[in-house]
Amino acid sequence: MFYKFAAVLTTLLAIYVYRSGRAFFHHVLTVPNLPEGYFAGGDYRDHCVVIKDEKDNRLNHCEHITFWDHLDEEDHVTNRFVLLSCDPGRREWNTVTGPMNDPDPFGNLWIYSTEFGSLSPVTLTNYPEGHDFHPIGIDVYPSKAGAPSSLFLVNHARENSTVEQFVLDPAQPTVATHVRTLTSSYFVAPNSIALTSPTSFYLTNDHLMTYRLPRPFGSILSTIETIGGPPLTWVAHVTVLPDGSIEHKFAALGIAFANGVALSRDGLQLAVASSSLAKVNFYKRDPSTNDLTLDRDVVVPFGPDNVMYDDDDTLIVAGHPHFPSFVAVVENKPGAKAPSWAVSIRPIAASEDGESEGRKNSRSLKKAGYDSRAPLSASVIAPASSTDEVETIFQSDGSVYGTATTGLIDSRTGIFYLTGLYEDGVLVCYPGPRNV
Numbered sequence: 435m436f437y438k439f440a441a442v443l444t445t446l447l448a449i450y451v452y453r454s455g456r457a458f459f460h461h462v463l464t465v466p467n468l469p470e471g472y473f474a475g476g477d478y479r480d481h482c483v484v485i486k487d488e489k490d491n492r493l494n495h496c497e498h499i500t501f502w503d504h505l506d507e508e509d510h511v512t513n514r515f516v517l518l519s520c521d522p523g524r525r526e527w528n529t530v531t532g533p534m535n536d537p538d539p540f541g542n543l544w545i546y547s548t549e550f551g552s553l554s555p556v557t558l559t560n561y562p563e564g565h566d567f568h569p570i571g572i573d574v575y576p577s578k579a580g581a582p583s584s585l586f587l588v589n590h591a592r593e594n595s596t597v598e599q600f601v602l603d604p605a606q607p608t609v610a611t612h613v614r615t616l617t618s619s620y621f622v623a624p625n626s627i628a629l630t631s632p633t634s635f636y637l638t639n640d641h642l643m644t645y646r647l648p649r650p651f652g653s654i655l656s657t658i659e660t661i662g663g664p665p666l667t668w669v670a671h672v673t674v675l676p677d678g679s680i681e682h683k684f685a686a687l688g689i690a691f692a693n694g695v696a697l698s699r700d701g702l703q704l705a706v707a708s709s710s711l712a713k714v715n716f717y718k719r720d721p722s723t724n725d726l727t728l729d730r731d732v733v734v735p736f737g738p739d740n741v742m743y744d745d746d747d748t749l750i751v752a753g754h755p756h757f758p759s760f761v762a763v764v765e766n767k768p769g770a771k772a773p774s775w776a777v778s779i780r781p782i783a784a785s786e787d788g789e790s791e792g793r794k795n796s797r798s799l800k801k802a803g804y805d806s807r808a809p810l811s812a813s814v815i816a817p818a819s820s821t822d823e824v825e826t827i828f829q830s831d832g833s834v835y836g837t838a839t840t841g842l843i844d845s846r847t848g849i850f851y852l853t854g855l856y857e858d859g860v861l862v863c864y865p866g867p868r869n870v
């Protein structure tokens with residue numbers, strides 16, 4: 435039975451390896467010629483610092499970061515925190531890439547004040563005893579006029595992956611109070627969350643064949659799925675009902691390795707990273723039904739991990755340019771480092787639609803060499819998009835900062851934040867030089 439299943443699967447995979455040949459060539463077979471470090475805002479040596487937990491060295495292996503905004507009555511941002519989802523034990527417990535040896539040491543959340551530049555661990559209260567804590571994707575609703583916020587996160591617990599609901603109160607921002615654990619047989623490999631209200635969210639499911647399958651199938655099949663890119667994963671929309679039960683509906687099917695997800699500020703567009711095919715899908719969202727319609731996709735020069743909108747609805751995408759290097763880091767090979775790349779994706783202004791053919795042609799000629807400032811231009815790897823502008827924000831061969839997962843830009847200050855799945859600390863790059 436299992437062998438028959440595997441045979442059918444192999445055939446399907448052969449078809450999709452063909453379809454994902456471009457991504458396979460660039461992100462598996464070719465080592466990208468990346469610089470030690472590059473930041474679009476200026477020399478990385480004096481613009482970027484890695485902020486660490488100097489005391490206990492626990493701010494490590496962070497998967498996700500998101501802003502927690504405090505708004506006034508008029509929805510103006512009065513204060514902004516960065517919330518970080520980290521797991522120093524990731525080398526022993528990673529349900530996406532393996533290994534799954536030891537789920538015991540808990541991961542942790544951190545909160546960073548953009549106002550004071552101060553970092554604190556977040557303590558969990560009311561957390562169920564004996565329940566593992568391995569946070570991956572997180573999202574938190576903004577706090578309006580001092581009201582508490584709801585925080586949801588994906589938890590890669592030992593038996594199965596769950597979604598945890600917490601409350602974060604601006605009066606006590608370093609304490610997250612647990613509300614409930616959501617579990618569902620639809621949560622096969624949940625990864626990333628984008629809230630649509632304080633009690634509902636989009637949720638990506640990154641694999642159909644997961645590392646959790648019995649050995650050796652788990653590691654083999656999930657790796658085949660990662661590299662082959664069969665369209666077996668999805669985005670769901672989940673609503674938590676007042677009694678704590680959930681309503682689950684499939685919102686977008688047929689995605690290859692659906693990874694990060696983000697909702698635009700106006701709530702009308704959803705971005706979903708398709709890691710295996712090295713592209714980002716943009717869906718139009720119907721806010722009344724949460725239904726999604728594919729609008730366009732944009733190729734990026736790496737396997738995108740998480741996607742985050744900035745204040746101007748420019749999408750920041752971070753990810754992994756070279757899969758085998760990433761695996762070498764996961765496997766803790768001596769001296770292994772895995773590169774990082776982060777880009778912005780911005781729709782080409784609508785006004786340009788009405789331009790003459792001649793201008794269009796000259797623009798597409800120019801676009802062939804888009805992203806011309808970066809040491810390794812995205813244009814060398816990813817064909818130019820006719821709908822969107824792609825530009826490098828940060829790149830590194832892994833020596834300055836590797837295994838990039840989430841990039842964030844605070845549009846108010848121009849500060850760029852980046853997490854690395856196997857890095858210690860978070861990279862912060864300032865628009866001006868730092869004399870540190």
Ligand SMILES: *[C@@H]1O[C@H](CO)[C@@H](O)[C@H](O)[C@H]1NC(C)=O
Pocket residue numbers: 593594617618619
């Ligand atoms: C996931 O595991 C927990 C703890 O063992 C269990 O209570 C829950 O029912 C499981 N969920 C599913 C969908 O199997």
